[in-house]
Amino acid sequence: xxxxxxxxxxxxxxxxxxxxxxxxxxxxxxxxxxxxxxxxxxxxxxxxxxxxxxxxxxxxxxxxxxxxxxxxxxxxxxxxxxxxxxxxxxxxxxxxxxxxxxxxxxxxxxxxxxxxxxxxxxxxxxxxxxxxxxxxxxxxxxxxxxxxxxxxxxxxxxxxxxxxxxxxxxxxxxxxxxxxxxxxxxxxxxxxxxxxxxxxxxxxxxxxxxxxxxxxxxxxxxxxxxxxxxxxxxxxxxxxxxxxxxxxxxxxxxxxxxxxxxxxxx
Numbered sequence: 001x002x003x004x005x006x007x008x009x010x011x012x013x014x015x016x017x018x019x020x021x022x023x024x025x026x027x028x029x030x031x032x033x034x035x036x037x038x039x040x041x042x043x044x045x046x047x048x049x050x051x052x053x054x055x056x057x058x059x060x061x062x063x064x065x066x067x068x069x070x071x072x073x074x075x076x077x078x079x080x081x082x083x084x085x086x087x088x089x090x091x092x093x094x095x096x097x098x099x100x101x102x103x104x105x106x107x108x109x110x111x112x113x114x115x116x117x118x119x120x121x122x123x124x125x126x127x128x129x130x131x132x133x134x135x136x137x138x139x140x141x142x143x144x145x146x147x148x149x150x151x152x153x154x155x156x157x158x159x160x161x162x163x164x165x166x167x168x169x170x171x172x173x174x175x176x177x178x179x180x181x182x183x184x185x186x187x188x189x190x191x192x193x194x195x196x197x198x199x200x201x202x203x204x205x206x207x208x209x210x211x212x213x214x215x216x217x218x219x220x221x222x223x224x225x226x227x228x229x230x231x232x233x234x235x236x237x238x239x240x241x242x243x244x245x246x247x248x249x250x251x252x253x254x255x256x257x258x259x260x261x262x263x264x265x266x
Contacts (some may be wrong), residue, residue, distance in 0.1 A: 005177060005209050006033040006056065011070030013051040016063055025051040026233045029070070033226075035177070038201075038210040040220045042257070043230035052230075053180055053213045055079075057095045058087055075177070093123045096171030098181040098200075102163035106155040112139075112166055113151030119170055138169035142199060161192035165199070172203055179204060182213040197222050217261035221246065229254050 013026040026048035033039045041049040054060050056072055058079055072079040074090065082090070091097075099105045107115060116135035120126050126134070132151070139147035142165040155163055164184060171179060181200065185193040201223060204210045212223055220227055220242065227245060229237040237254045239245035249255045 004032060005035050005075060006031075006211070007071075007073040008032070008052065008056075009071045009073065011052065011055065011072060012068050013048065013055055013060070013065065014068055015065050024068075024233060026055075026230075029230075029235050031228055031235065031238070033178075033209050033211060035209050036206045036225075038204065038212060038223055038225045040212045040214055040224035040227045041230060042214055042217060042220050042227060044215055046232075047230040048233040049213050049230045050182055053182055053211060056178070056180060056211065057091050057097060058082075059091075059097065092119065092171075092176070093174050094176050095178045095180065096174065096176035098164075098167050098171045098179065098184045100183040100186055102160070102167040103155055105167060106163065108155055110154075111151065112153050112155065112158070116151075116166070116170060116173065119173065123174055134173060135169075138173045139166075141203070142166070142169045143195070161188055161196065164188065164192075164196055168196070168200060168203070176208065178209050178211065180211045180213075183215070184212075185219065193219075194222075217246075217257055229257070 008029055008031040011026065011029045012024060014022050014024045016022050029052050031039065031041070041053060043049045051060065055067065056074070056079060067080055074095070079087075079090070113132060113135050116138065117128070117131035120131045120134060135151060136147055139150055144150050144162055144165050150158065150162070155166075158166065184200070185196050188196060197219065200210065210223070212219070214220060224242045226240045227238065227242055228235050229251065231253050237249065237251040245254070246258060249258050
């Protein structure tokens, strides 16, 4: 079914230093995302986009992170007011996350098949044989060659592109309603980047939604049904029509980003 899935209302994200000082990474951010949509938050490094995105599943370490104001409504329930038990039921099962650095997110000590199976064991009542079959099915889905052999591999034995495909499989295999991807193709070459983006686009269905964090407007053009531009911790422009945004961005910073992206294409 379609309808509002995520509402970020007047959210501020801050970090408290050991000396008591406070750094505010994002201020008064309001965004919405419906089922079937792909929202890209775009901005330069330090704009606050990752702090906002990682606040949704509350993956920021707290402390030092805290939220002085705002709400994050996921399917009508405020993430920031959830107990640890409620959060565990939402993470992975209903919100899947694809991180920027797969090798830092995958355990170097465990085989790929064991890590995929562990995701299922934590959230589902499945047998070992069923977990293996599901892991194998998802390696097929994300386009990993010789998936039966890859189940036995350690992360360092896979290329960066294959590691990212494993991360996508891990994030999507539980059928989450919301997929959050934080710069998922930054470390990949252009050809593999295009393959990964196409894969993610094909796997996000009409009943789920994608929140994609990127600094790359080329990625936005390929992936977004709507976008938000952040600068210095604030949303400076939003657009429900991505084509119209590229044709006529309204904020001076957005215009500069679009102009720079066009230079890169030449």
